[in-house]
Amino acid sequence: MTAQALAGALADDGRRRVFAAIVLDGGDLAAVAARAGLPARQVATAVRRLADAGVVVDSGDELRVDAERLREAARTAGPPSRSEDPEQRVLRTFLRDGVLVSLPAQRGRRRVLLAHVAGSFEPGIRYPERQVDELLRRWCDGGGTDHVTLRRHLVDECLLAREQGVYWRIGP
Template sequence: MNTPPTEDHPPSCRDLVGLLAQTDRRAAYAALALGATTVAEVAERAGLRQPAAAVALQKLADGKVAAFDAERRTYTLLDDTFRLAVQAEVRVSGRGGGDGAGSYFRRGRLTSIPGKAEVRGRVLAVVADSFEPGVTYSEAKVNAICGEWLDDWVSLRRALVDEGLLRRNGAGTTYERV
């Protein structure tokens, strides 16, 4: 029933902090930042054994902080990861933060739809950014996009319409971002 995500969301600030909380991963990240690209180079620069470096690099790749080139067997840092996480955090919580909206996101997905109107509006505005203005979407496409954000995509779609962020045609078959 639920449409599986069609694209991966970048990690959140919370995800990145969790990922880099482990010493070996921080050391591997630093080695990559200093120009190491292979497991052996990362191990040498980070002062890690090669198996530990390989595990740390795999975790960084899984966490979308680094990319692995299977053909060359090299790793590189993904430059936009931190910028995208901070941009998403600012959109959710505002520059001052502390409004509670950020607590509704985990690993780039919604955990639930807030009940408090102010927080709900901020959270739904982040989701609404997934829809391009001026583009008409089929109900199936809206369901797929909403399913990327929340398992209960029906409630999310309804909330977007109820909040005036999406407009449904009279027949209920197409949607547009307002």
């Protein structure tokens, strides 16, 4: 079990309530549902998800937390890295598999992300708007922003220049 899988399993309020009810006293599905104050169907779904993540063991007649797997996840995750480069932290937070999850609200973080995206353009080469859009769509495909907004931010931050529908990268 990875820390990410654990976080995903416990990301939902209902699943956290079910997990807490199991931690407090275990028991069968009906007892956990009563303790969590949730409908049995919702509890069954939550238990299935928690069991798939490896956090809960459902032996059929009793639900319990798999404490050993939690300890293992804690050992393998290790302490959070404080020495990580702040720019890398921004990229890790806002990029997933080369796609923008969202644009940061803070200008400094947004600038880091935009500078990374601007690296897609070769300095000194002029790009027609259609080609710029094509390159930026790759960054936005299925993500939390669109290529037009991204293009506007790149121009606003003076990472790309624009004149008569032609764009080029500014700087190194």
